[in-house]
Amino acid sequence: MTDESQIEQHIQDELDDSENQSSNPSANRSFSDVLNKHFTRRKITQGSLAGAATAFVAPAAVASWDDDNQKKKNKWSKAKRNLVDFEPLSLEQATADQSLPTISNDYEYQVIIPWGTPIEPGATEAYLGDPDSRPTSDQASKQVGIGHDGMWFFPEDQNDGKRYGAYGYKMSNRKGMLCVNHEFGSNSHVLGKDAPESLEDVRLAQNVMGVSVVALEKEYKNWNVVSSPNSRRITVNTPMAFSGPAAESPLLQNPNGNIALGTINNCGSGPTPWGTYLTCEENFNGYFGATDGNGGPDQTFTPTEEQARYGFANTGFGYGWEYFDKRFDLNDPDYVNESNRFGWVVEIDPFDATQKPTKRTALGRFKHEAIAITEAKDGRIAAYMGDDQRGDYCYKFVSELPWRDAIAAGKSPLDDGTLYAARFDDDGTGTWLALDVNASDALWQRFNGDQAELLINARIAADIVGATKMDRPEWTTIGRNNSVFWTLTNNNRKDDGQGEVNAANPENPNNNGHIIRTRDGRRGLGTRFKWEIYLLASTTIENPDTAFSAPDAAYADPFGRLFIGTDGGQPLGLQDQVVVFDTRSGEPVPKRLLVGVPSDELTGWATTPDYRTAFVNVQHPGNGSPTATSFPDAFGSNTIPRDATLVITKKDNGIIGS
Numbered sequence: 001m002t003d004e005s006q007i008e009q010h011i012q013d014e015l016d017d018s019e020n021q022s023s024n025p026s027a028n029r030s031f032s033d034v035l036n037k038h039f040t041r042r043k044i045t046q047g048s049l050a051g052a053a054t055a056f057v058a059p060a061a062v063a064s065w066d067d068d069n070q071k072k073k074n075k076w077s078k079a080k081r082n083l084v085d086f087e088p089l090s091l092e093q094a095t096a097d098q099s100l101p102t103i104s105n106d107y108e109y110q111v112i113i114p115w116g117t118p119i120e121p122g123a124t125e126a127y128l129g130d131p132d133s134r135p136t137s138d139q140a141s142k143q144v145g146i147g148h149d150g151m152w153f154f155p156e157d158q159n160d161g162k163r164y165g166a167y168g169y170k171m172s173n174r175k176g177m178l179c180v181n182h183e184f185g186s187n188s189h190v191l192g193k194d195a196p197e198s199l200e201d202v203r204l205a206q207n208v209m210g211v212s213v214v215a216l217e218k219e220y221k222n223w224n225v226v227s228s229p230n231s232r233r234i235t236v237n238t239p240m241a242f243s244g245p246a247a248e249s250p251l252l253q254n255p256n257g258n259i260a261l262g263t264i265n266n267c268g269s270g271p272t273p274w275g276t277y278l279t280c281e282e283n284f285n286g287y288f289g290a291t292d293g294n295g296g297p298d299q300t301f302t303p304t305e306e307q308a309r310y311g312f313a314n315t316g317f318g319y320g321w322e323y324f325d326k327r328f329d330l331n332d333p334d335y336v337n338e339s340n341r342f343g344w345v346v347e348i349d350p351f352d353a354t355q356k357p358t359k360r361t362a363l364g365r366f367k368h369e370a371i372a373i374t375e376a377k378d379g380r381i382a383a384y385m386g387d388d389q390r391g392d393y394c395y396k397f398v399s400e401l402p403w404r405d406a407i408a409a410g411k412s413p414l415d416d417g418t419l420y421a422a423r424f425d426d427d428g429t430g431t432w433l434a435l436d437v438n439a440s441d442a443l444w445q446r447f448n449g450d451q452a453e454l455l456i457n458a459r460i461a462a463d464i465v466g467a468t469k470m471d472r473p474e475w476t477t478i479g480r481n482n483s484v485f486w487t488l489t490n491n492n493r494k495d496d497g498q499g500e501v502n503a504a505n506p507e508n509p510n511n512n513g514h515i516i517r518t519r520d521g522r523r524g525l526g527t528r529f530k531w532e533i534y535l536l537a538s539t540t541i542e543n544p545d546t547a548f549s550a551p552d553a554a555y556a557d558p559f560g561r562l563f564i565g566t567d568g569g570q571p572l573g574l575q576d577q578v579v580v581f582d583t584r585s586g587e588p589v590p591k592r593l594l595v596g597v598p599s600d601e602l603t604g605w606a607t608t609p610d611y612r613t614a615f616v617n618v619q620h621p622g623n624g625s626p627t628a629t630s631f632p633d634a635f636g637s638n639t640i641p642r643d644a645t646l647v648i649t650k651k652d653n654g655i656i657g658s
């Protein structure tokens with residue numbers, strides 16, 4: 001490794017691990033100090049079920065995880081018989097040539113929309129990875145960005161209020177809008193240097209982030225970017241709307257009256273039943289810094305209690321925007337509340353490029369990883385969300401109105417409802433704790449009876465009600481029967497007081513992460529739930545066929561398959577992977593579908609309505625250095641590796657995962 005690539009690696013490790021710092025000073029403990037380091041899944045499952053049988057308050061919902069009320073509706077009975085039967089990648093195959101992604105022999109992939117692709121044909125020049133040049137900020141604003149992460153495919157004929165997903169046989173499998181998050185790119189990757197030297201550099205760094213809305217069409221076997229009035233780039237400088245209980249709060253206004261601009265660090269995502277895209281703002285704190293007015297950081301900067309809880313510090317993650325763009329200077333009195341404008345879930349209409357992306361404040365402000373929505377019997381929705389930091393929490397939002405009624409009344413189902421944080425009890429049940437100023441004197445007093453202030457500081461509210469500290473909650477996805485899978489990616493340093501050993505996070509250190517499955521009473525509406533540890537990744541790592549670590553992206557399909565994308569050091573010389581589980585079988589066994597390239601992360605997951613085409617992202621390949629990969633170009637071409645999307649199909653045109 002050259003010095004330069006070591007520095008590159010170091011910077012990237014810092015960025016990757018920013019969630020590994022904790023900013024939760026609360027003394028929240030879960031219910032007991034269960035110092036059982038070697039919990040097996042079986043043990044926990046048994047404990048959970050035993051506990052659930054006596055303690056769960058909604059007996060009808062305590063049935064097994066697989067009572068299968070979706071069976072009748074399932075069109076693909078053949079797929080169900082052989083739920084996950086592709087030939088998995090052996091360790092040998094998976095580690096042979098790591099300069100490009102490797103997929104199971106039963107599958108093939110096409111690479112689309114690498115960083116720098118014009119957002120539609122002719123929009124601007126393409127950036128092709130020339131190590132000696134970078135796009136201009138203006139070009140970047142018309143190109144697909146970097147840091148591909150969460151995404152969703154919206155089939156062309158869907159925007160009619162119909163439910164997305166399982167029964168979408170009227171929707172196109174060949175044409176639609178792909179929404180893709182651009183989480184981040186390091187300065188060295190994007191700018192070719194460690195720090196910006198001008199406002200133009202900062203604008204370039206800002207314009208490669210945000211979201212791309214790209215029109216795709218399949219011609220014969222190939223997916224192409226095509227022109228569409230719906231195509232657009234949303235960046236750090238795109239006008240935004242605020243909606244919901246905190247929209248009018250003075251805490252979201254600045255003394256200079258600047259309008260709300262931009263979305264930052266767009267990590268995971270989720271679709272809504274009404275056909276929109278939700279993008280989640282994660283490590284927003286890292287783009288702010290406090291300057292001393294002389295071009296350096298303010299060494300005496302002291303964050304407020306609220307800023308500290310969200311991890312704001314004088315140099316952020318070192319992006320250096322604050323030196324050229326005052327919006328990101330925590331010391332600038334004109335922009336005292338700018339930092340409150342980030343950390344939200346943002347709703348985007350993939351079929352209307354004139355729509356203002358809208359920050360839904362009822363969902364609370366934290367480091368939103370991703371969001372997964374389920375629908376209860378009466379049409380109300382429950383949205384599940386993780387806050388990715390060591391020792392932070394799991395959340396859900398329940399809408400006040402059935403979503404169709406809200407839409408019919410011209411309201412957003414996401415603007416009115418109740419936000420909760422999760423407490424996991426040792427007996428395999430848990431409670432959703434309302435984050436509502438009317439719920440307790442403590443909340444009322446802390447937030448002066450102001451629900452807007454509470455939502456802007458949702459982490460502090462969750463501290464107060466006693467939510468359970470978790471090992472970095474990443475994605476959520478809806479499994480069978482309104483169950484929810486949560487990835488907890490890892491927590492390798494619990495001994496510093498951040499993160500604790502508790503029944504839901506039993507390992508210390510938790511180097512490999514785990515997956516939890518929960519199920520709420522009343523199909524998502526209830527405030528009690530049952531939970532189990534679905535899998536501790538540590539139990540897989542010695543077996544060459546199953547070894548995986550650091551679960552992150554998650555997608556459960558309606559047939560019972562669970563796709564997990566990993567982000568972090570994999571065992572046995574593997575690169576990051578997509579593994580697939582049959583959640584209907586007894587013991588979870590990960591099967592290896594795909595492996596990536598050095599220093600990348602495999603994330604995001606979307607499919608066409610027929611489930612025969614899937615999209616998955618290769619994020620920060622090689623950390624921007626061509627030393628080990630020039631993905632998507634061949635190794636040795638020396639181009640800068642670029643984030644891109646893989647379009648995956650089964651050679652026999654089967655359903656993905658089969």
Ligand code: FEO
Nearest residue numbers: 267282369388474
């Ligand atoms: Fe953006 Fe927690 O991953």
Ligand code: CA
Nearest residue numbers: 015016567601
């Ligand atoms: Ca990551």
Ligand code: CA
Nearest residue numbers: 267474552553
């Ligand atoms: Ca992630």
Ligand code: CA
Nearest residue numbers: 474489552567
């Ligand atoms: Ca991660």
